[in-house]
Amino acid sequence: MSDYIVSARKYRPQTFDQVVGQEAIVTTLEHALASNKLAQALLFCGPRGVGKTTCARILARTINETDNPNDDNDFAFNIFELDAASNNSVDDIRNLIDQVRFPPQVGNYKVFVIDEVHMLSTSAFNAFLKTLEEPPAHAIFILATTEKHKILPTILSRCQIYDFKSIGIPDIKNHLEKIAKKEGVTYEDDALHLIAQKADGALRDALSIFDRLVTFGEGSLTLEGVSDTLNVLDYDTYFAITDACLENKIPEALHIFDKILRKGYDAQLFISGLGGHFRDLLVSQHPQTIELLDVGENTKAKYIEQGKKCMPQFLMDALDICNQADINYRASKNQRLTVEIALMQIGSLTQQGQPKKKSIA
Numbered sequence: 001m002s003d004y005i006v007s008a009r010k011y012r013p014q015t016f017d018q019v020v021g022q023e024a025i026v027t028t029l030e031h032a033l034a035s036n037k038l039a040q041a042l043l044f045c046g047p048r049g050v051g052k053t054t055c056a057r058i059l060a061r062t063i064n065e066t067d068n069p070n071d072d073n074d075f076a077f078n079i080f081e082l083d084a085a086s087n088n089s090v091d092d093i094r095n096l097i098d099q100v101r102f103p104p105q106v107g108n109y110k111v112f113v114i115d116e117v118h119m120l121s122t123s124a125f126n127a128f129l130k131t132l133e134e135p136p137a138h139a140i141f142i143l144a145t146t147e148k149h150k151i152l153p154t155i156l157s158r159c160q161i162y163d164f165k166s167i168g169i170p171d172i173k174n175h176l177e178k179i180a181k182k183e184g185v186t187y188e189d190d191a192l193h194l195i196a197q198k199a200d201g202a203l204r205d206a207l208s209i210f211d212r213l214v215t216f217g218e219g220s221l222t223l224e225g226v227s228d229t230l231n232v233l234d235y236d237t238y239f240a241i242t243d244a245c246l247e248n249k250i251p252e253a254l255h256i257f258d259k260i261l262r263k264g265y266d267a268q269l270f271i272s273g274l275g276g277h278f279r280d281l282l283v284s285q286h287p288q289t290i291e292l293l294d295v296g297e298n299t300k301a302k303y304i305e306q307g308k309k310c311m312p313q314f315l316m317d318a319l320d321i322c323n324q325a326d327i328n329y330r331a332s333k334n335q336r337l338t339v340e341i342a343l344m345q346i347g348s349l350t351q352q353g354q355p356k357k358k359s360i361a
């Protein structure tokens with residue numbers, strides 16, 4: 001059997017200081033622990049893969065910590081996890097309640113983590129409510145959910161609520177960088193940035209994308225490889241199409257777009273991505289806004305360079321055209337043409353933003 005462990009498990013934080021991007025939560029939990037003000041029922045809300053289960057486990061371990069260094073297996077931490085997504089019946093909850101009654105054999109607390117608690121059936125919820133109202137002193141409940149709005153007010157009002165947030169791109173990227181170094185993976189800074197961007201705030205997603213791409217790239221991550229595998233249009237394509245438009249070379253812009261379609265990319269994603277590109281060029285033009293440019297270092301240099309070639313009016317008009325095409329796209333009967341017209345319009349802009357030519361010839 002292979003001894004390969006996925007990064008999300010291998011690098012699951014074991015202590016609060018290893019948790020990334022949830023400073024407010026970690027500080028509040030640590031204060032509550034230090035001042036003995038931890039409630040018996042906690043609700044961890046927030047997007048998927050941002051550390052809710054991880055923090056629940058660390059909390060369970062911390063409150064049961066003994067001075068015996070050998071006491072560090074999961075059993076000793078008295079943690080009971082129920083995934084309500086697949087165990088949502090009254091019987092499942094009754095099994096759990098049965099365990100609540102008895103005090104732990106080791107340590108002081110039993111910690112019950114109910115993941116995806118919004119999935120419990122109404123009758124299971126009701127069965128659980130009584131226990132939640134009067135839990136024995138040794139029981140702590142941590143309810144985790146990605147959908148807080150689905151939690152009954154009766155439950156909400158009995159819990160201390162912790163709102164986890166999605167993790168920012170720089171935090172995700174830093175975390176990936178540390179793991180890449182530990183694993184001996186060679187990487188381009190921009191490749192990690194793109195993975196962090198694609199993870200959409202979820203560290204677990206970032207780690208699984210990372211694992212997949214490291215396997216695919218045989219231990220090395222390049223921006224080109226990552227873009228290709230994730231089916232993301234690479235920045236160079238946007239730079240090339242912008243260069244063509246800046247020089248009013250409409251046929252060239254149309255050919256690049258044709259190639260994009262042949263590769264199987266979605267035309268609407270392309271046009272909204274192009275809008276994003278013009279926005280990035282705009283923010284790259286000023287020292288006050290450059291920090292709003294959320295890309296890796298090499299790509300940033302390219303933005304600054306191309307930004308210097310563009311008049312702000314050109315960028316604003318181009319942005320407007322992309323935006324309009326994006327809006328019109330769904331209603332259009334010829335979606336390819338909608339994008340092509342947008343490209344022709346952008347390729348007709350002069351640096352002052354006025355149309356230079358009316359036809360593509």
Ligand SMILES: Nc1ncnc2c1ncn2[C@@H]1O[C@H](COP(=O)(O)OP(=O)(O)OP(=O)(O)O)[C@@H](O)[C@H]1O
Nearest residue numbers: 008011012019020048049050051052053054203204
């Ligand atoms: N804030 C974080 N800091 C460090 N690692 C994290 C963080 N969030 C997630 N991870 C990584 O992702 C994995 C999954 O995270 P976890 O199970 O804690 O997420 P979750 O918020 O409970 O997600 P779900 O709602 O889908 O259950 C962890 O094992 C860990 O490797």
